Amino acid sequence: MKTxxxxxxxxxxxxxxxSSYNTSTLYIAPYKAKCVGVAPxxxxxxxxxxxxKWQLFYSNIKGFKFEEGNQYIIKVKKEKRENVPAxxxxxxxxxxxxxxxxxxxx
Numbered sequence: 001m002k003t004x005x006x007x008x009x010x011x012x013x014x015x016x017x018x019s020s021y022n023t024s025t026l027y028i029a030p031y032k033a034k035c036v037g038v039a040p041x042x043x044x045x046x047x048x049x050x051x052x053k054w055q056l057f058y059s060n061i062k063g064f065k066f067e068e069g070n071q072y073i074i075k076v077k078k079e080k081r082e083n084v085p086a087x088x089x090x091x092x093x094x095x096x097x098x099x100x101x102x103x104x105x106x
Contacts, residue, residue, distance in 0.1 A: 022079070023096060028072040029054055030104040063095035073100040 029045035035056045044066060045054040061076055075096040084090045
């Protein structure tokens with residue numbers, strides 16, 4: 001019985017590690033920036049840590065609706081994309097949760 005419980009807990013531990021490996025927290029600036037992908041467009045500005053510098057984010061985040069003027073902290077799940085087009089990211093980002101949404105007055 002102890003072996004069964006220990007085995008079950010070990011499996012839960014590894015499943016937790018795998019699922020947390022595929023998730024990331026992103027800080028999103030309240031305003032998009034001009035950028036150039038295939039054509040000129042507006043990109044989200046994101047960072048992975050609070051004290052990092054803003055980076056342009058060229059991909060979409062499925063399930064996330066950006067509202068200008070709001071700063072966000074979100075959790076996303078990253079998935080590898082199969083058969084990646086030449087002009088696309090090899091990663092698909094899916095919204096897991098909005099941790100914080102805060103209006104920013106400029």
